[in-house]
Amino acid sequence: MPVMTMVEAINDALRVEMRRDPRVVLLGEDVGVKGGVFGCSAGLWKEFGGDRVMDTPLSESGIVGAAIGMALYGLVPVAEIQFSDFIYPAFDQIVSEAAKMRYRSGGEYTVPMTIRTPIGGGIRGGHYHSQSPEAYFAHTPGLKVVVPSTPSDAKGLLLASIRDPDPVLFMEPKLVYRTLKEEVPEGEHVVEIGKARVVRSGKDVTLIAWGGMVGMCEKAAAKCAEEGIDCEIIDVRTIVPLDEATILESVKKTGRAVIVYEAPKTGGFGGEISAILAEKAIEWLEAPILRVTGFDTPFPYTLESVYLPEPGRIREAVLKVVRF
Amino acid sequence: MSGRPKHKSAPETAAPRGGAPPPATIPSTHGGDDLIRLLSPEGVWLGGSGGSPFPPSRLIELFRGMLRIRLLDGRMLNLQRQGRIGFFGQSTGQEAAIVGSAAALKPEDWVAPALREAGVALWRGLPIERLIAQCMGKGSEVSQGRQMPCHHSYRAANFISMSSVIATQLLHGVGVAMAAQMKKDPIVCMAYLGDGATSEPDFHSALNLAGVRKAPVVFFCQNNQWAISVPFAKQTASRSIAVKAVAYGMPGVRVDGNDVLAVLAEAGKAVERARSGGGPTLIEAVTYRRLGHSSSDDPTRYRDADEVKLWEARDPIDRLRKHLLSLGLLNQSKEEAIEEELQAQISEGIRVGEAGKEPPLESLFSDVFAELTPQLREQRDATLAEFAHRELPKGHGH
Ligand SMILES: Cc1ncc(C[n+]2csc(CCOP(=O)(O)OP(=O)(O)O)c2C)c(N)n1
Numbered sequence: 067m068p069v070m071t072m073v074e075a076i077n078d079a080l081r082v083e084m085r086r087d088p089r090v091v092l093l094g095e096d097v098g099v100k101g102g103v104f105g106c107s108a109g110l111w112k113e114f115g116g117d118r119v120m121d122t123p124l125s126e127s128g129i130v131g132a133a134i135g136m137a138l139y140g141l142v143p144v145a146e147i148q149f150s151d152f153i154y155p156a157f158d159q160i161v162s163e164a165a166k167m168r169y170r171s172g173g174e175y176t177v178p179m180t181i182r183t184p185i186g187g188g189i190r191g192g193h194y195h196s197q198s199p200e201a202y203f204a205h206t207p208g209l210k211v212v213v214p215s216t217p218s219d220a221k222g223l224l225l226a227s228i229r230d231p232d233p234v235l236f237m238e239p240k241l242v243y244r245t246l247k248e249e250v251p252e253g254e255h256v257v258e259i260g261k262a263r264v265v266r267s268g269k270d271v272t273l274i275a276w277g278g279m280v281g282m283c284e285k286a287a288a289k290c291a292e293e294g295i296d297c298e299i300i301d302v303r304t305i306v307p308l309d310e311a312t313i314l315e316s317v318k319k320t321g322r323a324v325i326v327y328e329a330p331k332t333g334g335f336g337g338e339i340s341a342i343l344a345e346k347a348i349e350w351l352e353a354p355i356l357r358v359t360g361f362d363t364p365f366p367y368t369l370e371s372v373y374l375p376e377p378g379r380i381r382e383a384v385l386k387v388v389r390f
Numbered sequence: 391m392s393g394r395p396k397h398k399s400a401p402e403t404a405a406p407r408g409g410a411p412p413p414a415t416i417p418s419t420h421g422g423d424d425l426i427r428l429l430s431p432e433g434v435w436l437g438g439s440g441g442s443p444f445p446p447s448r449l450i451e452l453f454r455g456m457l458r459i460r461l462l463d464g465r466m467l468n469l470q471r472q473g474r475i476g477f478f479g480q481s482t483g484q485e486a487a488i489v490g491s492a493a494a495l496k497p498e499d500w501v502a503p504a505l506r507e508a509g510v511a512l513w514r515g516l517p518i519e520r521l522i523a524q525c526m527g528k529g530s531e532v533s534q535g536r537q538m539p540c541h542h543s544y545r546a547a548n549f550i551s552m553s554s555v556i557a558t559q560l561l562h563g564v565g566v567a568m569a570a571q572m573k574k575d576p577i578v579c580m581a582y583l584g585d586g587a588t589s590e591p592d593f594h595s596a597l598n599l600a601g602v603r604k605a606p607v608v609f610f611c612q613n614n615q616w617a618i619s620v621p622f623a624k625q626t627a628s629r630s631i632a633v634k635a636v637a638y639g640m641p642g643v644r645v646d647g648n649d650v651l652a653v654l655a656e657a658g659k660a661v662e663r664a665r666s667g668g669g670p671t672l673i674e675a676v677t678y679r680r681l682g683h684s685s686s687d688d689p690t691r692y693r694d695a696d697e698v699k700l701w702e703a704r705d706p707i708d709r710l711r712k713h714l715l716s717l718g719l720l721n722q723s724k725e726e727a728i729e730e731e732l733q734a735q736i737s738e739g740i741r742v743g744e745a746g747k748e749p750p751l752e753s754l755f756s757d758v759f760a761e762l763t764p765q766l767r768e769q770r771d772a773t774l775a776e777f778a779h780r781e782l783p784k785g786h787g788h
Pocket residue numbers: 505506554555556583584585586587588614616617618679683
């Protein structure tokens with residue numbers, strides 16, 4: 067099996083699907099000739115031409131709105147928003163249009179579109195190249211929200227997203243883009259949307275995370291293991307639809323949950339997971355559910371490493387719930 | 391309600407709100423501010439010697455189409471007052487713009503509509519009973535009462551489901567056109583908007599993208615002078631909407647929106663230009679919203695009755711009627727027969743539409759996604775279980 071970074075795995079998925087399905091088209095800012103600012107679409111413009119790999123004018127609403135129209139007409143568009151920090155001009159098209167089209171037309175019109183966008187900190191990008199806006203979108207009925215944490219999952223989940231009959235927001239953690247290399251299956255490799263992944267099994271406490279925070283949890287778990295604390299790690303993988311069953315099963319086993327996410331604490335998606343645990347697993351809980359998160363501040367530049375949850379902060383929370 | 395205007399036609403000096411436009415200084419290939427017209431307000435053919443090229447049957451069809459919208463508006467407003475529908479977005483006074491533009495399209499073309507284009511769907515074959523069932527929120531209609539009245543979807547005629555959000559549909563129209571272009575299908579998308587929509591960022595995004603890609607889309611703006619209570623002069627400092635086309639590298643056309651023949655001719659040219667690879671066009675049809683923004687609006691609070699009277703005198707149906715009379719294609723008894731037939735159709739539509747069943751409880755949860763997620767299944771099952779043993783809560787009225 068070839069070893070790939072997440073960027074390479076995404077590139078591979080796009081190529082595999084564009085070769086397989088002539089309805090698949092890419093559009094976005096700098097996705098064509100340049101191959102994307104992170105190189106996710108490198109080489110595709112050359113292979114598939116400017117009709118299928120389109121450099122668009124600089125307009126996020128335009129990219130997503132036009133992709134919706136293309137999907138209505140029968141294409142399978144994969145739109146790129148260069149950074150999720152710049153997705154807000156397209157918020158309306160995503161929330162009001164793509165996500166509601168099937169429902170409001172009783173299934174007469176559907177939007178099988180994928181929006182790819184990099185999320186999260188870790189590249190010293192300051193306010194506008196670092197944020198994690200998944201919670202805004204998880205709050206939108208009709209939209210799936212997928213966040214891979216490894217190259218292999220990125221490929222498998224992206225193929226599943228492109229083939230999904232509904233709009234999918236595919237959020238790619240920049241923290242992982244080039245830092246993690248692993249074996250990725252060649253050719254066909256689909257990972258089902260809606261299934262969480264047990265990254266590490268353990269019996270004392272469940273760490274729940276997605277995207278760039280899964281790796282942080284692994285580092286924290288390794289530290290805790292040295293201290294005799296056995297962490298289980300769940301990679302949520304798909305925020306919508308959420309695999310509650312896997313999360314509940316784990317927490318019922320360990321009796322303790324620490325939820326880790328990069329976004330500001332208040333209103334973050336981890337709050338939703340916490341509520342589900344309170345609703346459905348309270349009698350199994352041995353300790354309060356804790357959240358390790360970004361702060362309720364704009365994403366900072368110089369103090370990024372303090373803002374982002376890191377293994378030390380996660381370990382502190384683990385100790386708290388274990389000693390509770 | 392009669393289709394005949396109550397006021398005698400006044401000589402028209404059709405100037406946009408805020409006075410006559412300055413002389414056009416833009417290149418003629420980009421159209422300009424001159425109001426294009428084929429019929430005078432008195433119904434006299436202005437299109438040059440040789441007379442109207444429109445066959446009589448076509449002219450009668452246009453007349454019927456316009457009259458149907460007018461009659462339907464009246465009936466629907468009555469239903470609204472009787473509490474049988476919750477809301478209605480009428481288009482009285484705009485029938486020529488609606489029918490003229492719709493008539494320029496082929497069945498295989500697409501439509502990205504805004505609020506005033508239910509008449510376009512009707513023209514393309516939307517059954518009246520289905521339109522009425524939608525307005526009544528019935529489960530017999532495809533969208534299962536999920537949207538407010540007047541938000542139609544009609545797949546059979548490529549009429550895209552309408553949302554309330556102003557201007558978003560313009561980009562869908564561009565996307566449809568780009569997809570057709572890519573597949574080499576010879577179709578055109580007509581994307582509709584009001585004058586207010588030209589202030590939204592999606593208007594700019596859509597025209598800019600369409601211009602760059604030479605997409606086969608026609609932007610058809612019904613400039614009815616008002617966006618709820620905001621007049622055109624407060625919407626833009628531009629002397630016209632058509633002139634904005636210049637900035638997007640496409641022709642802009644300003645047509646008398648109360649002259650159905652001029653609208654049809656100009657829309658037809660734009661559609662064929664798009665179909666033959668000539669790219670997009672922005673059409674501004676200058677017309678007037680004679681009634682409230684919707685059944686929920688009282689326009690007497692923000693505009694002069696005199697202005698409304700002026701535009702009543704410029705009635706688009708009356709203009710075509712006079713033309714037809716002069717050609718000997720219509721007389722009072724013929725018109726009465728048409729009106730009677732249309733009213734009967736509408737009555738039947740109301741009867742059938744209103745008899746439709748209510749949407750089932752499950753329809754709340756279906757069509758969010760192709761398949762129910764575990765969360766939706768859980769919420770559906772709990773809701774069905776709950777209302778198996780208690781009555782549905784009373785609605786919140788209209
Ligand atoms: C984005 C957005 N903002 C505000 C509204 C509320 N609204 C509905 S119709 C309307 C005016 C629309 O004016 P115009 O585009 O001229 O179309 P018209 O109703 O005159 O046909 C407004 C402000 C809306 N539906 N969508």
